[in-house]
Amino acid sequence: xxxxxxxxxxxxxxxxxxxxxxxxxxxxxxxxxxxxxxxxxxxxxxxxxxxxxxxxxxxxxxxxxxxxxxxxxxxxxxxxxxxx
Amino acid sequence: xxxxxxxxxxxxxxxxxxxxxxxxxxxxxxxxxxxxxxxxxxxxxxxxxxxxxxxxxxxxxxxxxxxxxxxxxxxxxxxxxxxxxxxxxxxxxxxxxxxxxxxxxxxxxxxxxxxxxxxxxxxxxxxxxxxxxxxxxxxxxxxxxxxxxxxxxxxxxxxxxxxxxxxxxxxxxxxxxxxxxxxxxxxxxxxxxxxxxxxxxxxxxxxxxxxxxxxxxxxxxxxxxxxxxxxxxxxxxxxxxxxxxxxxx
Numbered sequence: 001x002x003x004x005x006x007x008x009x010x011x012x013x014x015x016x017x018x019x020x021x022x023x024x025x026x027x028x029x030x031x032x033x034x035x036x037x038x039x040x041x042x043x044x045x046x047x048x049x050x051x052x053x054x055x056x057x058x059x060x061x062x063x064x065x066x067x068x069x070x071x072x073x074x075x076x077x078x079x080x081x082x083x084x
Numbered sequence: 085x086x087x088x089x090x091x092x093x094x095x096x097x098x099x100x101x102x103x104x105x106x107x108x109x110x111x112x113x114x115x116x117x118x119x120x121x122x123x124x125x126x127x128x129x130x131x132x133x134x135x136x137x138x139x140x141x142x143x144x145x146x147x148x149x150x151x152x153x154x155x156x157x158x159x160x161x162x163x164x165x166x167x168x169x170x171x172x173x174x175x176x177x178x179x180x181x182x183x184x185x186x187x188x189x190x191x192x193x194x195x196x197x198x199x200x201x202x203x204x205x206x207x208x209x210x211x212x213x214x215x216x217x218x219x220x221x222x223x224x225x226x227x228x229x230x231x232x233x234x235x236x237x238x239x240x241x242x243x244x245x246x247x248x249x250x251x252x253x254x255x256x257x258x259x260x261x262x263x264x265x266x267x268x269x270x271x272x273x274x275x276x277x278x279x280x281x282x283x284x285x286x287x288x289x290x291x292x293x294x295x296x297x298x299x300x301x302x303x304x305x306x307x308x309x310x311x312x313x314x315x316x317x318x319x320x321x322x323x324x325x326x327x328x329x330x331x332x333x
Contacts, residue, residue, distance in 0.1 A: 016188075017135040038132055045187035052184060 096150035097267035112310040143266035144198035144246040151268030163225035167195040222301040
């Protein structure tokens with residue numbers, strides 16, 4: 001697991017107030033939404049805001065690609081790396 | 085002239101440090117105080133749902149859950165003078181700092197947050213009203229409840245009152261000492277058969293009362309509910325609403 005993935009897990013747990021959860025509980029390749037971790041659309045927005053704040057990345061709210069980028073921790077990490 | 089009477093079948097109140105009836109009795113006698121900090125425990129809500137709840141939402145839902153002994157199909161009224169003002173205040177501070185707003189905080193900052201979440205959690209499809217009426221919030225909630233009861237839409241109405249101290253910047257606008265307090269009351273027009281209940285009477289008046297209080301109105305009402313006397317009355321010193329209560333066996 002990369003350092004960035006680890007950072008993202010901690011960011012998501014803190015931002016979404018996932019009480020009782022640690023970064024070990026999140027699999028980098030597991031889907032974040034619906035059947036995976038069980039996050040919902042408000043969480044998606046919240047993660048978007050947190051990532052923009054922390055990594056100074058611009059997200060296009062209407063982009064179809066967002067769904068792909070936000071699939072899992074590892075896909076978010078790849079997205080951030082390719083935009084820095 | 086408003087002059088209404090109803091029964092309070094059940095009630096439950098929570099404040100930091102006051103979780104049970106014996107603790108509230110100690111508070112009424114002056115031997116226990118409301119603590120400045122504390123969170124209501126809402127373990128009955130699944131973790132993924134409760135993680136977004138504010139302190140105020142948690143207090144409201146705990147009180148509603150504990151006072152509602154009649155199941156999920158009850159008309160509800162949620163009253164709060166300030167509502168989710170801490171959320172709003174944080175959002176305003178983010179705007180000042182030109183930071184992006186938290187979508188969660190935004191979606192949970194409305195006045196009917198607790199009302200909406202309670203109906204989702206319990207699957208309650210009955211009408212629900214959220215009220216803010218300044219220092220008269222408590223009384224206006226019971227007037228609303230009385231209206232529902234008189235309309236014969238429901239035998240019982242659940243009234244939930246919750247507030248917490250305003251954020252520091254706003255303290256200068258507040259006329260009485262504020263605490264985090266949530267209380268819920270199950271009210272009906274008819275006396276429940278099998279147990280003693282308090283009949284409450286609410287009247288807009290200038291009558292002299294044994295107790296004229298300039299404290300959070302809900303605390304005055306709780307003093308009445310906790311009174312050792314069979315008959316008692318209290319005036320909400322902020323609005324001149326007179327509460328009377330009589331214990332009926």
